[in-house]
Every structure is written in structure tokens, then in C-alpha cells.
Amino acid sequence: MEDLKNILAEHPFFSGLNEEYFALIVGCASNMRIDAGKIIHREGEEANHFYLIRSGKVTLQMMTPNKGPLIIETLTEGDILGWSWLVPPYTWHFDAKALDLTRMIALDGKCLRTKCENDHHLGYELLKRFADIMMKRLESTRLQLMDIYGDRP
Amino acid sequence: MATDPELLSLKVDYKWNPMLPWPFQIRRVKHETEDTFTIELQPLGALEEFAYQPGQFNMLYVYGVGEIPISISGDPANPRVLVHTTRAVGTVTKAMDKMKRGDILGIRGPYGTPWPIDQANGSDVVFVAGGIGLAPLRPALYEVVAHRELYGKVVLLYGTRTPLDVLFRQELENWRARFDLEIYVTVDRAMTGWRGNVGVVTNLIPRAPFDPRNTMAFVCGPEIMMRFTAMELHKRGVDNEHIFVSMERNMKCAIGLCGHCQFGSVFVCKDGPVFRYSEIKEMLVKWEI
Amino acid sequence: MVGIHLKTLIFERSELDHLVETLKRRDYKVIGPLLRGGAIVYDEITNTSSLPIGWTDERSNGKYRLKNRDDAVVFDWTVGPQSWKRFLFPPIQKIFATHKRPKGIDLPNTKKQPVQETVPAKYAFLGVRPCDLHAIAVQDKVFLGGPYRDPVYERKRSGNFIIAVNCRQAGGTCFCASMGTGPKATSGFDIALTEVLEGKRHYFIVEVGTELGGEVLKSLKCLKATDENLAALKEICEKTTQQMGRSLDTTNLKSILYQNSEHPRWESTASRCLTCANCTMVCPTCFCATIEDVTDLSGKQAERMRKWDSCFTLDFSYIHGGSVRASTKARYRQWVTHKLASWVDQFGTLGCVGCGRCITWCPVGIDITEEVRTIRENQS
Numbered sequence: 001m002e003d004l005k006n007i008l009a010e011h012p013f014f015s016g017l018n019e020e021y022f023a024l025i026v027g028c029a030s031n032m033r034i035d036a037g038k039i040i041h042r043e044g045e046e047a048n049h050f051y052l053i054r055s056g057k058v059t060l061q062m063m064t065p066n067k068g069p070l071i072i073e074t075l076t077e078g079d080i081l082g083w084s085w086l087v088p089p090y091t092w093h094f095d096a097k098a099l100d101l102t103r104m105i106a107l108d109g110k111c112l113r114t115k116c117e118n119d120h121h122l123g124y125e126l127l128k129r130f131a132d133i134m135m136k137r138l139e140s141t142r143l144q145l146m147d148i149y150g151d152r153p
Numbered sequence: 154m155a156t157d158p159e160l161l162s163l164k165v166d167y168k169w170n171p172m173l174p175w176p177f178q179i180r181r182v183k184h185e186t187e188d189t190f191t192i193e194l195q196p197l198g199a200l201e202e203f204a205y206q207p208g209q210f211n212m213l214y215v216y217g218v219g220e221i222p223i224s225i226s227g228d229p230a231n232p233r234v235l236v237h238t239t240r241a242v243g244t245v246t247k248a249m250d251k252m253k254r255g256d257i258l259g260i261r262g263p264y265g266t267p268w269p270i271d272q273a274n275g276s277d278v279v280f281v282a283g284g285i286g287l288a289p290l291r292p293a294l295y296e297v298v299a300h301r302e303l304y305g306k307v308v309l310l311y312g313t314r315t316p317l318d319v320l321f322r323q324e325l326e327n328w329r330a331r332f333d334l335e336i337y338v339t340v341d342r343a344m345t346g347w348r349g350n351v352g353v354v355t356n357l358i359p360r361a362p363f364d365p366r367n368t369m370a371f372v373c374g375p376e377i378m379m380r381f382t383a384m385e386l387h388k389r390g391v392d393n394e395h396i397f398v399s400m401e402r403n404m405k406c407a408i409g410l411c412g413h414c415q416f417g418s419v420f421v422c423k424d425g426p427v428f429r430y431s432e433i434k435e436m437l438v439k440w441e442i
Numbered sequence: 443m444v445g446i447h448l449k450t451l452i453f454e455r456s457e458l459d460h461l462v463e464t465l466k467r468r469d470y471k472v473i474g475p476l477l478r479g480g481a482i483v484y485d486e487i488t489n490t491s492s493l494p495i496g497w498t499d500e501r502s503n504g505k506y507r508l509k510n511r512d513d514a515v516v517f518d519w520t521v522g523p524q525s526w527k528r529f530l531f532p533p534i535q536k537i538f539a540t541h542k543r544p545k546g547i548d549l550p551n552t553k554k555q556p557v558q559e560t561v562p563a564k565y566a567f568l569g570v571r572p573c574d575l576h577a578i579a580v581q582d583k584v585f586l587g588g589p590y591r592d593p594v595y596e597r598k599r600s601g602n603f604i605i606a607v608n609c610r611q612a613g614g615t616c617f618c619a620s621m622g623t624g625p626k627a628t629s630g631f632d633i634a635l636t637e638v639l640e641g642k643r644h645y646f647i648v649e650v651g652t653e654l655g656g657e658v659l660k661s662l663k664c665l666k667a668t669d670e671n672l673a674a675l676k677e678i679c680e681k682t683t684q685q686m687g688r689s690l691d692t693t694n695l696k697s698i699l700y701q702n703s704e705h706p707r708w709e710s711t712a713s714r715c716l717t718c719a720n721c722t723m724v725c726p727t728c729f730c731a732t733i734e735d736v737t738d739l740s741g742k743q744a745e746r747m748r749k750w751d752s753c754f755t756l757d758f759s760y761i762h763g764g765s766v767r768a769s770t771k772a773r774y775r776q777w778v779t780h781k782l783a784s785w786v787d788q789f790g791t792l793g794c795v796g797c798g799r800c801i802t803w804c805p806v807g808i809d810i811t812e813e814v815r816t817i818r819e820n821q822s
Contacts, residue, residue: 061345072345078360099348122404139381140353144341148375149284149314170593172537172746173550198549216547217737217744242762257546286659403761404725405733408590411751412730413758415776418784423589439703 004029013080013129021122024115028108034098036078036145040081041092047084048110053077056102060094073137074099085109088122154354167283169327171408174214174259177235179252185320188283190250191238194258203260204234206267207292207397208371210426211236212407213249221245222404222422224289225263229296235260237318238288264407266427268293268397273369277305279391281362281382283312283354283374287320289426290373290413294328295378301333307361312354313380315340316347335362354378355385365390372430373399380437383430397399417442449656450667450675453642457662458490458516460567461605464661470566470603473529474491475519475607480508482522484529494519501614501798503807514644517569520613521797525574525726526567527581530598536745537594537733540549547744566603567583570631572624573616573797577605577726583789584729594748606631612685615798617811620689623795625682636675643670647675657740688801690811692782693820694793698818699783703775707816712771714806719752721800721808722777727793730758753777778813 005026008014014022032051034040040058041047051058059075061069071075072094084092086109114122177194184190194311196203204226205211214220229235241250241375252258268277271397278297282290290309297307309328313319319338329336337357339350350357352373372379379398386396402414402421409423417436419425436442453461465472466488474487477494477564487493499519500507511518541548570578579597585595609616616623627634632655636647647667650656668674722728732751737744751758754773759766767773785793794810801809 029263057350059345059351067344069345070347071347074339074349074351076360140356143353143355143377143381146377147341148315148377149312149318149341170550171590172593172748176547176549178546214735214746216542217735217741219735220733220746257549259540259547259549401761402766403759405731405751409588410585410590410729411732411748412594412753413732413751415753415780415784418787420788441767441769442703442776 003118004031005053007105008052011078013052013133017125021125022105023061024122025112026129026146028111029105030108032104032106034104036100036102038048038098040098042095043092045092047082047092048108049106050080050082050085051106051108053079053081054103054105056114058102059099061095061097069095073140080130080133082109086127088112090123090140130148133150155232155314158367162276166306169211171261172406173299174220174261177258177260178235179254179256179258181254182250183253185238188242188317189238189240189318189320191236191304192249192252192258193227194235194237194260195233196235196250197257202233203263205229205237205263205292207261207296209265210287210289210407211235211237211260211264213245214261214409215245215248215252216257216259218248219245219403220259220261222264222407222427224399226288226294230299238285238291240285244379256298261407264422266397266425267372268297268427269369273297275305275367276308277363277368279363279368279386280307280309280369281311281354281370281372281374281386282309283378284318285316285320286372286374286378286399287311287313289407291321291324291369293371298328298334304337305367308337308361308363310337310339310354310357310361312339312357312374314339314342316343316349324364338360353381353399357384358382358389368395370396372396376401376437383434389409393431393434394429398430398433399426400428400433401426449650450672451646451648451650451664452645452667452671453659453662455514455516455646457664458646460654460662461658462487462489463560464658465566465603467814468603468658469564471563471568472568474568475517477508481506482508482519483524484522484567484569486527487769490516493569498611499613501616502802502804503615503755503805503809504804505561505634506802513639515610515637517607518610520609520611520616521571521574521799523724523803525724525797525799525801526570526578527726527729529565529567530578530602531581531585531592531595531729531731531750532598533750535594535748537748539743539745542742542744564600564601568605568607570604570606570627571609571797572606572627573618573621574726574793575627575630576606576621576623576795577797580605580727580789580791580795581729583791584727586623587789602657604631604633604651605654606634606651608634608636608675608679609682610637612682612687613798615688615794615809616686617688617690617798618796618813619683619686620691621792621794621796625686626679631655633650636678638671638674638678640674647671661789673803686800688809690794690796690812692816695818696783696786696794696815698781698821699814702817702822703779705817705820705822706770707813707820708775711737711808711813712769714775714808715754715770715774716805717754717756717770719754720803722752722754723750724799724803725781726797727781728752728797732758740787753780766792778810781810782814 062074176197181193194303210224226238241247328334404414404422405411407422409420414421538550585592606627681723694763730751734747781793
């Protein structure tokens with residue numbers, strides 16, 4: 001548990017969080033190891049966790065009927081995976097699969113969102129951090145949509 | 154205002170009329186991807202060698218079709234072979250794509266400012282390439298690899314459209330196999346089977362192994378990509394003065410006389426194409442400048 | 443053009459023919475003003491009879507008309523649609539020709555020996571207005587002052603003999619006085635003339651600018667200028683300055699234009715601008731050119747041509763995917779900002795000499811002095 005606490009404390013995602021909240025989050029954390037090729041979650045499944053990737057590589061992918069699975073994005077060491085646990089109806093929108101052997105810290109979102117409802121200050125702290133991640137992903141997505149390397153940029 | 158007598162006193166050496174192309178013969182045409190090819194040339198006639206610096210470009214003339222600027226993508230240590238990599242997208246490049254070994258092209262150059270590699274001595278070097286932007290960076294990579302001991306960490310972050318659009322694949326694999334080079338490739342989209350990264354090239358910057366306080370960054374790709382890359386490098390702690398970008402504008406003469414490539418007060422052909430990011434940062438966000 | 447020898451002489455009107463003859467004898471191709479197609483243009487002249495004697499021009503926004511004055515004054519017009527740049531920087535210029543052979547092509551640099559260039563005729567320009575003298579000096583900086591010199595310009599410019607003519611009257615769109623470029627020539631000429639018509643007497647006051655100028659004048663019957671002649675010269679130039687209806691304030695102009703790149707005026711002027719490129723064609727300093735590679739129908743011969751181009755065309759800024767300056771606003775802003783701001787950064791001088799041609803030949807009468815004033819007075 002001490003080990004987990006240190007890892008979380010060093011991650012920029014949790015920087016500036018007060019000790020009380022930090023302890024609470026550590027209480028919701030657990031280590032996870034996913035073998036290469038294993039599915040972490042599938043589109044439509046209940047979303048009750050988010051993950052901090054410690055090592056390895058995760059692909060977010062989507063099934064297309066005629067082309068097979070399309071990779072939307074890859075996430076690696078230091079990235080946060082998943083925000084569907086935060087927004088109703090709490091279901092995953094993409095498949096997540098470990099491309100390599102992946103070690104992550106799983107955080108119990110179901111437990112956290114109840115706590116956030118009861119303590120909006122905690123809710124705000126978490127939401128602020130996820131908003132930053134969402135903004136970066138949205139920015140990347142916009143750049144990808146522009147197809148700047150394509151024929152008609 | 155009188156003209157400085159100095160201006161009128163010199164006589165031009167017509168042998169070096171900068172508007173006349175030199176004949177070069179095609180040694181090889183290699184198709185890199187579906188729409189991108191590399192052309193290897195050797196000088197004919199009066200020229201025996203063609204010396205240039207990484208980041209410079211040439212004007213390539215296809216008989217009767219036209220002339221266009223293309224950056225040099227070869228190894229500057231080998232001035233007997235001139236290498237250009239380009240996409241077949243315009244009239245001239247499409248005509249060039251159909252040319253074969255033995256055909257003659259006209260070449261004027263080399264023109265423009267080079268990547269200031271000498272300024273990176275003793276520091277980490279980060280190359281960030283987007284799409285065809287890897288081609289103008291390759292001569293700089295060759296040079297850095299050839300004098301590897303002069304630099305700290307050497308990192309290449311390369312983003313392109315899909316796994317099929319990855320340029321110089323064999324070379325990237327060779328470089329990746331070395332212990333003293335860090336090569337990261339990412340694509341905008343991929344089908345399963347691709348084991349590399351998916352996402353924009355800027356996503357690679359926060360985790361790339363270099364010391365931002367002691368880094369020189371050379372960035373080449375579409376203008377939007379270069380802007381976001383420079384911002385991300387700066388966010389990571391790289392000084393804007395240590396970031397260099399290579400600009401593209403319409404070039405007709407390549408010697409600052411035709412006016413086409415003006416970008417604010419600079420001529421991209423002679424004041425660039427390589428610019429210090431801090432010097433053009435403001436202009437990059439002006440519309441239609 | 444070494445130093446300025448401000449020796450002042452006079453010669454009678456009849457000596458003008460001797461001046462032309464002397465220059466021709468010295469192997470100059472004499473280019474002077476001619477009446478053609480309802481305008482005063484510049485072309486080769488053989489004597490002074492073809493000069494626009496007794497003609498003057500009326501210029502205002504978008505308007506140019508010639509008018510007969512019923513007198514014998516030779517230089518009472520200001521500037522026409524052409525400028526001397528068409529001789530030094532021709533509108534269309536062949537750069538090279540190449541041929542297709544069974545094996546390969548003949549490029550100019552194929553042989554180890556440099557291509558021998560034929561020596562062109564030396565130009566003598568008769569009737570260069572002070573604004574146009576400055577325009578030539580501006581283009582000298584553009585074509586000869588950078589790391590690469592333009593060989594065509596260099597050849598055509600070398601050995602020029604320049605006869606400036608001071609302006610007896612200001613044209614309706616002139617603003618040289620505010621640009622410091624006229625109405626009197628101060629440098630850049632071999633000789634400068636000021637035409638004087640006093641009752642029946644018709645003579646020229648001649649200022650000698652170079653040793654060569656003085657030498658050429660030796661073939662003419664010249665007298666030393668008297669104090670009265672000098673007074674007449676001063677009076678003529680002062681009168682012209684006072685006549686000038688327009689002005690452009692260049693104080694701090696570079697930073698004003700750079701700082702006002704998003705001024706609403708650009709947009710409103712763009713709604714009038716037709717992007718016809720007239721202003722750039724008539725401008726004596728505009729130097730943009732495009733390169734065209736063409737072949738004959740058989741494909742056996744190919745040529746490269748250099749042609750005047752304009753920043754008002756969409757193609758001008760085209761890079762793969764589209765044009766950088768797609769809007770009229772951006773193109774109009776580019777032209778004005780280049781002339782009056784970035785030119786200074788590029789060449790150490792303004793790119794505008796106040797000749798007013800762009801105002802005269804703008805079909806919708808856009809006036810650069812008014813544009814600058816509006817932006818200056820309403821800075822954002």
C-alpha cells in the first residue's frame with residue numbers, strides 16, 4: 001500500500017491534492033497487471049474504474065463492421081485511461097486492450113463518484129483534473145481530424 | 154536617394170547565373186509510399202560534386218513542365234549523390250514520378266538556411282517530424298549520427314498519417330536498433346496489427362527522454378503541426394530560442410528576387426526555410442500573412 | 443555615378459536635339475517619352491520631334507487624360523502608366539531556352555564553358571522624373587543589393603545614362619514631396635533638366651550629376667547658369683511642391699502598419715478592391731515576377747520565361763493545398779504593408795516613391811495616402 005501511495009503521489013495528476021482527499025483516493029487504488037493482448041474493457045460495459053498506466057501500452061479501439069478494429073489512440077506510461085466512470089450512464093465508449101504487458105493502478109470510480117456526490121469539493125478537484133485530460137485529448141483529436149498530412153490539408 | 158556606387162560597380166559572373174539550372178542525371182527512383190518517392194541524382198557536365206548543408210533545398214526543373222523547390226533528403230557526407238524525397242501531388246512532381254534512371258533533370262541550388270546543427274554541440278537533440286517533413290530533417294539526422302559523440306541524447310519523434318505512410322522505414326528500424334538513438338513513431342490512425350503509437354506527434358513530447366533545459370529541437374512538418382509542437386516543447390521547458398522550424402511558402406526564384414515567398418518581412422527562400430521559432434512565433438498566428 | 447557635381451548650366455531648347463544626337467553617337471539607345479494610345483509612354487526615340495510637345499496629363503483617382511496645352515513645353519506631363527522598370531526589369535524576359543535531344547536535354551550549364559552573353563545596348567533615359575529616379579534606386583537595392591544579384595537587371599542597368607527632368611507641375615495624384623523623393627532631383631542622374639519657358643525664350647537649366655554628364659554636355663552649346671536662372675529653378679520647384687494636393691505621413695509608419703494588421707480598414711477597402719493588379723503593374727518599384735516554363739508544340743524546344751507577377755493574384759501565394767493569402771483583404775494588406783513597412787526591413791528603404799500611379803490607375807480609385815491616413819488616425 002505504501003508503494004502505491006508513493007507512485008500516486010509522484011503522478012502530476014494528483015499534485016496539489018490535500019492529504020485527506022489523497023488518502024481517500026489511495027484507499028480506492030489497487031495494482032493491476034494485464035497481459036499483452038488482453039481486453040481491459042469493452043464498449044458498452046459498465047465503467048467503474050479509471051487507470052493510471054505505470055508501464056506498457058494500451059490501445060483504445062473501436063470495431064468497424066468492414067475494416068475490423070480501428071485504433072483510435074494509444075496510451076502509455078504516465079497516461080490516465082478512462083473517464084466514463086465519471087459521466088452517466090457510466091458505460092465505456094471504446095474497447096481498451098493491452099498491446100504489451102501492462103501494469104496499471106486501478107482506481108475505484110464507483111466508490112469515488114459516490115464520495116464526489118457527497119463532497120463537491122472533492123468532486124471539483126477530480127473534475128478539474130479530468131477536464132485537463134479531456135481538453136488535451138480533444139485538442140489531439142481536432143489535430144487528427146484536420147488530417148494535416150493528407151492530400152488536401 | 155542615390156544608389157550606392159558599389160552596387161553598380163560589380164560584374165556578375167555569368168557562369169553562375171543563379172537562374173540557370175545544372176544538368177543532373179537520375180541514378181535511381183525509389184517509391185517510399187503510395188505517393189512519395191525518392192530520387193537519386195548525380196551531376197553531369199561541369200559539376201562533379203554538389204555540396205550542401207542539412208535543411209537546404211534545390212529548385213528542380215523537369216524539361217518543359219516546370220520548376221519547384223524540394224528540400225534535400227540525402228547524406229551531406231556524400232556530395233556525389235544528390236537525394237530528394239517528395240510527394241507526387243503537383244504537375245512537376247507527378248512528371249518527376251514517371252522519370253526513370255538515366256533521365257535528366259535541371260537543378261539549381263543549394264538554397265536557404267540550414268539546420269544549425271553546430272549550435273547543438275554538447276546538448277540533447279530532438280527532431281520532430283510530421284509527414285513528408287521527415288525528408289528535410291534526414292540530412293541533419295545523418296550528420297548527427299555521424300558525429301554522435303558531440304551530442305547528448307538524440308531523439309526523433311515522427312508523426313504521420315497511417316502506418317503505410319511511414320517514410321524511410323528501413324532506416325528508422327536501423328536507427329531504432331542503436332542504443333544511442335531514441336526513435337518514436339506515431340500515426341493519426343491505424344488498424345490493429347500496428348504495434349506503434351496512435352495519436353498526434355505532440356503526444357510524444359511530454360515523455361520523450363531529453364533534458365529540456367539543454368536541448369536543441371529541429372521541427373519540420375505542416376505549419377499547424379510545427380506550431381503545436383513548438384508550444385508543447387516550450388511547455389516541457391525548451392527555450393523558444395532553441396527550437397527551429399522549417400517554413401514553406403511559394404518559391405519561384407529561390408534567391409529572394411521574385412517576391413512570392415514573403416512571410417511578413419522575411420523571404421522564406423533566402424532568410425529561411427529554417428527559422429528560429431522565437432523569431433517567427435508571432436507571425437505564425439497571424440492570418441494570411 | 444560617382445559623387446554629385448552640382449555644376450549648373452543652361453542650354454536652349456534647340457540643343458535638346460543635339461543631346462539626343464550626342465547620346466546616339468555614343469552608342470546609347472535613347473529612350474524617351476512618346477504619345478501613344480492616349481497616354482505618354484516610354485520607348486526608343488531618334489529625335490525630339492516625337493516628344494509629347496505641348497501635352498500635359500490630368501490625373502486623379504482612377505482617371506488619366508491627356509490635354510493639349512497649345513504651347514511648346516516638352517516636359518509638362520508627370521508620369522504615365524509605364525515606368526523605366528520595363529526596360530531594366532522587362533515585363534517578359536526569356537531566361538533560357540533548352541532543346542530535347544535523342545538522349546537527354548541541352549541545359550545552359552551542360553558545357554564546361556560559361557554561356558557567352560551578348561552585350562546589350564546601353565540605355566540613355568530621357569525625362570526621368572525625380573520619383574522615378576528614386577524608384578530606380580529602390581530597384582537597384584532589390585536586384586543588386588542582396589546575396590544574389592539579378593543578372594538580367596544588372597546587364598540592362600549597367601552603363602545607363604540618366605537625364606532627369608524636374609517637375610514643373612504636380613500631377614493630381616502625386617505625393618513625392620511628402621516622401622522626400624521630389625519634385626526636384628537631387629541625385630541618381632547624369633544630368634538633370636529643368637524646363638523654362640519665359641515669353642519667347644525656351645531653355646533648360648542643367649544640373650550636372652556625374653563626370654560623364656559633364657562630358658556629354660561638352661558637345662552642346664551650354665552657358666553658365668546665372669543667379670536669375672537659379673532663382674527660376676528654385677521657384678519652379680517650390681511652386682510644384684505647393685501644388686501637390688496629396689501627402690503621405692511616413693512617421694513611424696512601419697510599426698503603425700505592423701501593429702494594425704487587423705485594422706477594420708483593410709476589410710472595408712477590400713470590399714472595393716477588384717484585385718485587378720493594376721497598382722502593381724504601374725508601380726515603378728514592384729518587382730515580383732513569376733517563372734513560366736513552356737514548350738513548343740513539338741516538345742522539342744522549351745523555354746523559361748520570367749514575367750511580372752502580382753501579389754493581388756490568388757496564385758501568387760499558392761502552396762500545396764491552397765493559397766496563403768486567399769482573401770482580398772490579405773492581399774491588399776500585403777501590398778500596402780510590403781510597400782510601406784516590410785520593404786524597410788528587407789531593403790532599408792520604403793518601397794513607395796510617391797509617384798501616385800497606383801491611385802491614377804486603380805479602376806475604383808483607391809488612394810494609398812488616404813488608406814494610410816485612415817489607419818494612422820484610427821489605430822486599433
